[in-house]
Amino acid sequence: MALLGSGFDPGATNVFTAYIAKHYFDEIHTLDIIDVNGGDHGYPFATNFNPEINIREVTAECRHWENGEFVTTPAMSTRQSFTCPDGVGTYNIYRMYHEELESLVKNFPSLKRAQFWMSFGESYLKHLEVLGNVGMTGIEPVDFNGQQIVPIQFLKRLLPDPASLGPRTKGKTCIGCVVTGVKDGKFETVYLYNICDHQECYAEVQSQAISYTTGVPAMIGAKMMLEGKWLQPGVWNLEQLDPDPFMADMNRYGLPWTVIEDYQS
Amino acid sequence: MALLGSGFDPGATNVFTAYIAKHYFDEIHTLDIIDVNGGDHGYPFATNFNPEINIREVTAECRHWENGEFVTTPAMSTRQSFTCPDGVGTYNIYRMYHEELESLVKNFPSLKRAQFWMSFGESYLKHLEVLGNVGMTGIEPVDFNGQQIVPIQFLKRLLPDPASLGPRTKGKTCIGCVVTGVKDGKFETVYLYNICDHQECYAEVQSQAISYTTGVPAMIGAKMMLEGKWLQPGVWNLEQLDPDPFMADMNRYGLPWTVIEDYQS
Numbered sequence: 001m002a003l004l005g006s007g008f009d010p011g012a013t014n015v016f017t018a019y020i021a022k023h024y025f026d027e028i029h030t031l032d033i034i035d036v037n038g039g040d041h042g043y044p045f046a047t048n049f050n051p052e053i054n055i056r057e058v059t060a061e062c063r064h065w066e067n068g069e070f071v072t073t074p075a076m077s078t079r080q081s082f083t084c085p086d087g088v089g090t091y092n093i094y095r096m097y098h099e100e101l102e103s104l105v106k107n108f109p110s111l112k113r114a115q116f117w118m119s120f121g122e123s124y125l126k127h128l129e130v131l132g133n134v135g136m137t138g139i140e141p142v143d144f145n146g147q148q149i150v151p152i153q154f155l156k157r158l159l160p161d162p163a164s165l166g167p168r169t170k171g172k173t174c175i176g177c178v179v180t181g182v183k184d185g186k187f188e189t190v191y192l193y194n195i196c197d198h199q200e201c202y203a204e205v206q207s208q209a210i211s212y213t214t215g216v217p218a219m220i221g222a223k224m225m226l227e228g229k230w231l232q233p234g235v236w237n238l239e240q241l242d243p244d245p246f247m248a249d250m251n252r253y254g255l256p257w258t259v260i261e262d263y264q265s
Numbered sequence: 266m267a268l269l270g271s272g273f274d275p276g277a278t279n280v281f282t283a284y285i286a287k288h289y290f291d292e293i294h295t296l297d298i299i300d301v302n303g304g305d306h307g308y309p310f311a312t313n314f315n316p317e318i319n320i321r322e323v324t325a326e327c328r329h330w331e332n333g334e335f336v337t338t339p340a341m342s343t344r345q346s347f348t349c350p351d352g353v354g355t356y357n358i359y360r361m362y363h364e365e366l367e368s369l370v371k372n373f374p375s376l377k378r379a380q381f382w383m384s385f386g387e388s389y390l391k392h393l394e395v396l397g398n399v400g401m402t403g404i405e406p407v408d409f410n411g412q413q414i415v416p417i418q419f420l421k422r423l424l425p426d427p428a429s430l431g432p433r434t435k436g437k438t439c440i441g442c443v444v445t446g447v448k449d450g451k452f453e454t455v456y457l458y459n460i461c462d463h464q465e466c467y468a469e470v471q472s473q474a475i476s477y478t479t480g481v482p483a484m485i486g487a488k489m490m491l492e493g494k495w496l497q498p499g500v501w502n503l504e505q506l507d508p509d510p511f512m513a514d515m516n517r518y519g520l521p522w523t524v525i526e527d528y529q530s
Binding site for chain 2: 134151154159
């Protein structure tokens with residue numbers, strides 16, 4: 001058996017979607033995955049994981065699902081303000097492409113729209129704009145003194161190692177899914193989310209919340225297979241399997257989640 | 266004979282100072298060299314000459330002369346707004362170190378204060394701040410895949426070739442000296458400046474005003490030696506020689522200058 005993409009997003013967000021669809025709706029119509037990182041590492045610019053992947057992801061054109069097809073819009077061109085629950089704060093979130101949209105729209109064909117949103121601070125975006133302007137985020141090799149150098153890989157060499165951010169990062173992540181749909185003929189909105197504290201994660205495992213929220217769902221996915229709860233031949237996305245045992249383990253292994261019914265955004 | 270630094274600044278600005286001291290004062294007390302480039306090349310970020318020299322100059326600590334010694338202040342920490350004459354416009358100018366201060370304070374020991382100022386736009390400074398933050402303006406080699414790479418030299422490779430800016434650059438430069446001092450017991454302020462138009466320069470020599478204002482004084486310095494007007498054994502700064510024939514040639518070869526007496530800044 002192969003289980004695809006068992007991190008937080010993709011991963012937990014796929015299971016969140018399946019759990020909401022299973023327990024709160026007859027049919028789901030829209031999905032907004034919202035990934036807020038309210039953490040501050042105190043550096044003017046650093047990326048929370050591999051800078052090359054991070055920057056490629058952010059500078060890529062946005063693709064979201066709408067009325068049966070993926071629609072392309074310029075990178076970072078759609079923004080809204082989002083207030084996280086439980087006092088985590090209000091952040092600017094930007095619509096961008098994220099790979100879990102691909103399988104989710106296939107496995108929930110009733111979805112009329114599916115979007116992914118991520119928070120970015122002003123300073124992060126300023127740095128990204130400038131680095132893009134001068135060509136430092138380029139992925140094509142450049143001839144330099146007879147050597148072939150990929151600018152974004154040289155930039156990665158200069159930036160702080162994401163692993164070094166752990167002890168410095170304060171604040172919380174808030175990642176979840178807002179789903180609308182119909183239950184018993186009535187229109188409903190449900191928000192399911194996890195909040196994770198960078199410093200509590202670091203105290204527990206010497207790594208901040210970005211690593212923690214990625215690693216724990218990877219462990220749970222493996223556990224689901226090893227315990228036989230999800231074990232079946234084939235290649236599977238997480239939303240295709242029963243979400244209940246995975247969601248129970250999220251609560252048990254440090255990533256407790258909350259559901260808000262009748263959610264007002 | 267060796268003639269040191271015969272560009273515009275250093276170069277013409279040294280001769281401007283000598284000319285003002287010779288013709289307008291018994292003793293000069295303060296000197297402010299003000300270098301405004303009101304040109305716009307339409308790129309988000311590019312440097313007007315060798316980016317490595319340009320960025321090293323701007324990110325260096327500021328040194329200015331005051332009461333008999335050089336005083337060090339943080340790079341770009343002192344700013345003022347300066348309105349150029351003849352409608353060139355109003356710009357933010359920043360105090361920075363420039364090498365002509367070294368010889369000018371030696372050759373005009375009556376100077377109580379000598380400062381150099383240069384204009385920079387908001388976008389230029391934003392790019393410089395970000396590139397500095399991520400280490401791209403660093404001058405020490407970094408090990409990258411077993412090769413030693415100096416970040417600022419790789420950045421230079423990515424930026425537009427300064428020579429390519431010529432046909433794109435619009436606007437004017439305005440470079441000159443504001444000198445205060447005493448004449449016949451009376452306090453006076455004199456401003457002597459040249460204004461140069463980027464597109465007129467390009468039409469004439471296929472290069473914009475930064476190259477033009479640097480190249481013409483180099484030619485005039487050589488001409489002064491070849492014609493015997495400045496020829497004498499030794500190593501000389503321009504302000505140590507008679508400014509009058511040099512100033513006459515500035516008018517003759519495309520860099521006409523203007524003096525404002527009783528200048529009000």
